[in-house]
Amino acid sequence: MSTYMEKAGIERKWYIIDAAGKPLGRTAAKAAVILRGKNKPTFTPHVDCGDHVIIINAAQAVLTGNKLNQKKYYHHSGYIGGLKEVKYSTLMAENPERAMMLAVKGMIPDNTLGRKAMTRCRIYKDANHGHEAQKPQEA
Numbered sequence: 416m417s418t419y420m421e422k423a424g425i426e427r428k429w430y431i432i433d434a435a436g437k438p439l440g441r442t443a444a445k446a447a448v449i450l451r452g453k454n455k456p457t458f459t460p461h462v463d464c465g466d467h468v469i470i471i472n473a474a475q476a477v478l479t480g481n482k483l484n485q486k487k488y489y490h491h492s493g494y495i496g497g498l499k500e501v502k503y504s505t506l507m508a509e510n511p512e513r514a515m516m517l518a519v520k521g522m523i524p525d526n527t528l529g530r531k532a533m534t535r536c537r538i539y540k541d542a543n544h545g546h547e548a549q550k551p552q553e554a
Contacts, residue, residue, distance in 0.1 A: 421459035430554035435472035443518035450532040474511040474540040512538045
């Protein structure tokens with residue numbers, strides 16, 4: 416029995432995910448699976464076979480428990496003493512797209528395939544998006 420290998424030049428579909436009222440992590444996990452192509456029967460780990468994802472209503476995503484007040488996002492400026500922290504309550508209020516992007520990025524592998532997959536992820540804080548011409552399907 417031979418092993419199936421997906422070809423690199425595949426046709427990509429567009430999916431839309433509504434994050435309104437849904438947990439941030441569940442929505443991000445669903446998007447990460449589609450971006451990698453793991454929802455397809457032809458998934459090949461070393462080939463970029465994922466689809467495009469549009470996440471709408473990111474501002475209405477829910478953080479369960481007390482994460483909104485306790486969870487923090489840390490990043491470093493590169494200078495001595497340059498560790499920065501931002502509470503998720505501030506992040507969700509000011510830039511909910513970034514909070515969703517960080518969640519999806521954490522579920523994608525940190526290699527060239529993952530970086531390429533993240534270019535196919537589009538996140539919007541409300542229901543308006545400019546991708547009606549691509550005829551996205553509900554995911």
